[in-house]
Amino acid sequence: MPSLGRLHLITDSRPGRDPLAVVRAALSAARAELVVQVRVEDDATDRETYDLASRVVALCAPYRARCLVNDRLHVALAVDAAGGHVGADDLPVDAARRVLGPAALLGATARDPGTAAVAVAAGASYLGVGPCNATTTKDGLPAPIGVTGVRAVAEAVDVPVVAIGGVTAAQVPALRAAGAYGVAVVGALSAAADPARATAELLKALTC
Ligand SMILES: Cc1ncc(COP(=O)(O)OP(=O)(O)O)c(N)n1
Ligand SMILES: Cc1ncsc1CCOP(=O)(O)O
Numbered sequence: 042m043p044s045l046g047r048l049h050l051i052t053d054s055r056p057g058r059d060p061l062a063v064v065r066a067a068l069s070a071a072r073a074e075l076v077v078q079v080r081v082e083d084d085a086t087d088r089e090t091y092d093l094a095s096r097v098v099a100l101c102a103p104y105r106a107r108c109l110v111n112d113r114l115h116v117a118l119a120v121d122a123a124g125g126h127v128g129a130d131d132l133p134v135d136a137a138r139r140v141l142g143p144a145a146l147l148g149a150t151a152r153d154p155g156t157a158a159v160a161v162a163a164g165a166s167y168l169g170v171g172p173c174n175a176t177t178t179k180d181g182l183p184a185p186i187g188v189t190g191v192r193a194v195a196e197a198v199d200v201p202v203v204a205i206g207g208v209t210a211a212q213v214p215a216l217r218a219a220g221a222y223g224v225a226v227v228g229a230l231s232a233a234a235d236p237a238r239a240t241a242e243l244l245k246a247l248t249c
């Protein structure tokens with residue numbers, strides 16, 4: 042199983058955003074510690090997803106950073122990504138593992154210890170745990186679980202826990218103390234005035 046970076050940048054593909062510019066900036070600061078998860082809007086076509094993911098894989102390669110693809114595992118395979126991420130509305134974790142194969146990184150979403158344990162038993166290599174905080178990036182999420190909820194999951198599993206949802210550099214020490222291995226962010230980098238600097242701040246908080 043490939044090693045997992047601690048900082049996960051999830052692409053912001055909403056209208057008016059420039060996900061590749063943010064990926065370039067983040068890679069320049071975090072290099073191999075960055076995981077880039079290609080996440081597109083639900084109405085994006087597979088071709089659009091493939092084109093974005095292909096570009097992200099090419100940008101990651103010189104840094105030996107890993108690219109994952111959210112939801113669309115056929116695209117992950119087509120672009121030779123390091124793996125994928127699935128949640129409750131996607132392929133079940135065991136099916137996703139069969140699609141991606143034993144060597145791939147496979148993330149699964151969990152917000153409670155029971156779901157987390159089931160996902161790990163089914164083959165998840167890491168868990169995306171949240172939402173930790175309220176966020177405007179994704180609609181329809183359940184109530185935030187906070188640092189306490191992250192701790193409950195981290196204590197229940199032996200795979201890396203990646204906290205997600207409104208995460209900022211300021212919150213990273215508390216999340217790490219709660220057992221989080223890393224964090225996944227959209228807005229903290231996509232909305233930053235200087236995404237490279239924001240990446241460096243997040244990484245410093247994650248690795249110091
Ligand atoms: C690291 C990480 N954690 C959680 C999610 C959310 O996945 P999911 O619940 O399937 O929701 P969508 O992102 O598909 O809308 C994630 N993508 N990454
Ligand atoms: C995809 C997703 N799943 C749970 S929260 C979230 C969005 C995280 O974005 P942000 O870091 O901007 O809150």
Ligand SMILES: [Mg+2]
Binds near residue numbers: 111112126127129130
């Ligand atoms: Mg999903």
